[in-house]
Amino acid sequence: MPIIEVNGLRKTYGAHTAVDDVTFTVDEGEIFGILGPNGAGKTTAVECLEGLRRPDTGTIRVAGLDPATDRDELTAILGVQLQESELQEKLTVREALDLYSAFYPSPEDSHALAERLGLTTKLTTRFGKLSGGQKQRLFIALALIGRPRIVVLDELTTGLDPRARRDTWKLIEEIRDSGVTVVLVTHFMEEAQRLCDRIAVFKQGRIAALDTPAGLIGRSAGDTVISFTPSRPLDHDDLAHLPDAQTIERRDGRLTIHGGDTTVNAVISLLARHRITAHQLRVTDSTLDDAFLELTEDREN
């Protein structure tokens, strides 16, 4: 059952089309990723969901509400973390939590929330004195404080150190497990791969692909990557006849082959047949990174 429905969304600024004919749905309880290079229209799209911008054409329904007209009902069920926003410089963490909890009918307990986000020791610190990561965690807390049904998190872990990033991921999974639908805008592949149930890849204002992380990886040139340095050069014909091999690169005597499981087996028997030793043999799954780069590559250039 979709909780968010976006149909034919289009938004232009003067001559520039930021979002062009974007259609997707988000199911209740899933973590939906919006991925794409800078300027691909990700933020514009979610700002239309949040009611901050009015689409030029297209319809949006969030829990049955139109963000452009049903502002009062929407803000009560939608928690938001904006990509670029600040709080009053001299407002303390505790005051910010208390202020925002006064906006909602049945807010989360602000102390429990501060504890979950590791802000307990910062309650009396002013916003202006917080580090980037602490500000980010405070914004996540403010997005959750109204017990929303849906949260939209834009560039969630930008500015967090690796440890804090992992803690935040765990938190997002807990949020989802409590039944909240999460829309996550990101450009961290690892984050999208780890957290998202489905991902829409944006490219130049359009959706280039929409699939599960595994599905996106499976679409790319080959989902298995074999790389090794042969003890002596391999015959070109032998390589060309490897089954399922999508791409073969040679660099400084090292071979990198994108293919599938049958390719792996064929490479191993080929090496055995010619009694060639493969130094530093690595067989890895290709990552979302590979899929992403391929999907968003500018083919005109």
Add this chain to the structure above:
Amino acid sequence: MSAPTAVLKAELRLFLREPFSLFWIVVFPTLLLAILGLIPSFREPSAELGGNRVIDLYVPVSVLLATIMAGLMALPPVLAGYRERGILRRMSTTPVRPAALLAAQIALHFAAALVSALLAIATGRLAFGVDLPAHPPGYILALLLGALSALALGSAITAITPTAKATNVAGTIVFFPTMFLAGVWVPVQAMPELLQHIVGYFPFGAAAQALDDAAQGGWPAWSDLGVPAAWTALLIAAAVRWFRWE
């Protein structure tokens, strides 16, 4: 606690954490009055001023200065900063409208201007024997209109300038002529008649006349109340028309 109350409470706390704003709005006008009052000749009645003393004329000037400091010096940077730093945007994704934040700040600056005006009047009375306004309702009305036009002017400046930096520059440019109109350099009553006539078309010049009339015990001329009222309406309309939330 209701949401608007929570906003007002938080903004009051923040307002009290701005020592410079508080100094310029609440302390400076009275400080200026006190410095002028320490000059002996300013405490002597002067035939040129119709038997008044300079210090008598400077109490209404200090009162108007308080409103200008609040509306033009202190308010615009706060509003422009809230807009530029995305604080209004963040709030517009909550059930509370960002206008509540602007309203709270305007109300607090209004209150601070009134506190400052009372301080100036009290200091004039206690330290320099300046008579209390002889026509309190007229005086209060003129003071409220002066304060409202200062806040409306500051809001309009914020509305038509796109960035916080531009707001500050525009505010400073408007600030000095406004002080002149209010009579900070030469009290309006001491200006040549033609100049008095001209400044009467501007909100602070007219408010200065109205305050002076009420201080002397008369009901202010309707034109001197109408001018700041009309300016306030015009400036509020401009502010509402051109204000951008981001």
